[in-house]
Structure formats: structure tokens, C-alpha cells
Amino acid sequence: MRLLLVEDEADLAQSLAEGLSHDGYQVSVAGDGQVAVQMLAETDFDVMILDRDLPLLSGDAVCRVARAQGLDVPVIMLTAAASVSDRVEGLDLGADDYLTKPFAYVELLARLRALGRRAGSTPTITEFADLRLDTARRLVERGGRPVGLTQKEYGVIELLLAAGGGFVTVDELLDEVWGSAQYNTRGVVKTAIYTLRKRLGEPDLIEAISGRGYRLVEPTP
Known part of the structure; x- marks a missing residue:
């Protein structure tokens, strides 16, 4: 995945670029908004990590220019402002996600993976074992049988x-x-997985590993 990191704090930019490169990303760095706009015009990036408070041209302005030019590169906006109104304003400008400084590097990686999945060309039909998802019709089938799911359960199985x-x-x-990793209780995930398993039926397709999360597994004979 090719990233454009737009950050004027040199130490932070270097640290992030080194970490992201180590984790397999191709990283280009811009130290101000004007350079970022120029680089966007010259190169196709998969994701832009964009600091909101930049010299010469603000992150807000970079986001506006990118969207005005029809560039649909996903944007993770970084900011020191933590208020809800600031986050909403950034998202309204065209950002796809928002991280408040200081942030954990592992959270940035998680956001990048999520954006990468959304930005990729996802087929209309996705299948695993006898499970079938039609994203165009938002229809889930197991063994040819339609499975009625709530919006949250559908979101879980889609991920x-x-x-x-x-x-x-x-x-x-x-x-x-659910829209935020800071959701007030992690129990909602466990509950959604429990009901999802019941709706999908046997044999169980979802494996849970403490500390790692959930994944789909081929059913055992």
C-alpha cells in the first residue's frame, strides 16, 4: 500500500515513516500542505495520513483541494484537537477517519488496514466455505439459505x-x-458474535482467540 504522510513535525514524521516502512508500506513524506497537493497531483496514493495543522497550506485546505480535484484517496486526519466538533468538521471536509494526537501507533495501523479494505476493489460476491455475501443486495446466505441479520451483525460478517x-x-x-473503538462497552462485540453464530447455524464458522480477535475458519467435518 502506497501512503502519503503529510506531517510538519520532523521527528514524528521520521518515526512514523520508519515504522510504516518496516511494516511493509511504501511511504512518501510531505512537510507542508503545498508539497502535499503537488505530490497528490503526480502520484496515485492508496491512503493519505494528513496532519490538520500544517504550514503554508492547512490540512483542511489540502483535503478540500483533493476532493475538488476529484481525488478519492482515503484520508486519515491527524489533529491535536479532541473535541467532537473538530472531528465532525474534519470528516465533513472529506476525511475518512480521524486520529487525535497523541495516538498509539498500533491504532494507526488498524485504521490503515480498515481503510485499505474499504479502498480496495471489493467484489460484489464474497464466499467462504458455504457462506455467501452479496454486497450489492446486502444479502447473506449459508448453504443457499438466506440469513436475516441486523445491521451490526451484517457489518461484522462483512469485515x-x-x-x-x-x-x-x-x-x-x-x-x-459501531463507529468508534472507544465505544462504551466491548461486550457489544461478544453479544453480536454470539447471535451471529446462532443465525448462521452449524457447523460454526467463527473462531475467537483471546487477545487476537475473531476470524472465519473452515468447518471441521
């Missing part, structure tokens, strides 16, 4: 299918399905 057998953490589920 699990997108992970292709990889683990999806509780925080990722909270962030993607």
Missing part, C-alpha cells in the same frame, strides 16, 4: 469475510461497525 481468514480485532470491529 470477517474481507479479512479472508485473518483475525479482526475487537477494536477494529468497534471502529468499523
